[in-house]
Amino acid sequence: MLSVRDIEVSYGKSRVIQGISFDVAQDEKLVIIGRNGVGKTTLLKSIVGLLSLNQGEISLFNENISKDKAFTRSQKGIAYVPQGREIIPDLTVQENLELGALAHKVDYAEKVEEIFEYFPILKDHLKRKGGVLSGGQQQQLSIARALMSNPKILLLDEPTEGIQPNIVMEISNILTRYHQEKGVPIVVVEQNLKFARKLGDRFLIIQRGQIVADGQIDELTDELSESYLSV
Template sequence: MLKVRDIKVNYGKSKIINGMSFDIHTGDKLVIIGRNGVGKTTLLKSVVGLLPLVQGSIDFFDQDISTTSTHDRSRLGIAYVPQGREIIPYLTVEENLELGGYAHRNNSDDLKQKVLTYFPALREHLKRKGGVLSGGQQQQLAIGRALMSSPKILLLDEPTEGIQPNIVAEIANILNRIREEMSITIVIVEQNLKFALKIAEKFIVIQKGEIVVQGKTNELSQEIINSYLTI
């Protein structure tokens, strides 16, 4: 569904992504791993269109989206849960959720109700401000907001960062259910390997803006983990 071909992305003169190619297939559960600062967030941002490519191309269902706006990529079915969640603190939980469907004129109550079945904690707090939720609840809200665009693929950037272990386990379960029940392809950037391995079947390891190893998670060796991750 998503073909990334030899992309390069810079911040000013700094070369952050130095020629990456990979494919994501419908139904994949992929984790992208790598130490701090290797370019994981930069990669996701370039896939959703928040950063321009200096070189290379991105195709989504055989359509070249390399220069398509973020808005239009969202309409095509690419949803993004940013690192740090980016909940709007002064809007209610319900308003934050509805923002996710806004670009799609897709504020059907049916979809909202369906999304809320995955997040009972959010349903209890619909009228509260997003800013008063716990970190774990805000993460669930960010995922719910992304689902409100009826995506085909969901990209999540470090969804467990700063979240209590019991909520981390709950988020893993929710993502697995979303993948099965809503047929949404899942891509997670994650440093919490235990969490990632509860979900992902494939992995990509990034170092200094390049893919250094990729494969199936059941082939992910201790040697790879020791070489490329901070444990």
């Protein structure tokens, strides 16, 4: 459903993504792993339209979206949970969720009830400001907000960063259940191998802006992860 073809992305003269191609199928959970600074966030930002391509093509359901602005891509069904969560701390949980539905053709009241089935904790904290929630709760809010738009694909950038291990596993379970029940493909950038192995069906390893290994998740051996992930 999503296709990335030979893309290159630069900041000024520095070319960060150097010819990456991959596809995401409807029934897939893809994890993208790699060390700090290899270009994982840059790759996601170029898929959602926050950075433009020097070269290559991104298509969604066989439609070339490479020139579409981020807003248009979001309207077409690409949802993005950025690194560092970026919920709005001064808005309440409810207001953050309303923002997620804003500008999308969704019935807020209906969608939010569905979201509470996956994130019951948010229902308990609806009137609290986002900023007072724990890190794990903020991450759940950030994911829930993205899902409020009823997306066709969900992209997440290091959702486990700085989160307690028990919440990490809870988030993995929630995402897996949402994927199974709603049929929404998931692409997640991660450095937490335990989470990546639990959630992913397939993996890509990125190094210096290129894919250096890929396969089914059971092919992600310790040798592979040690050579491309450990410092």
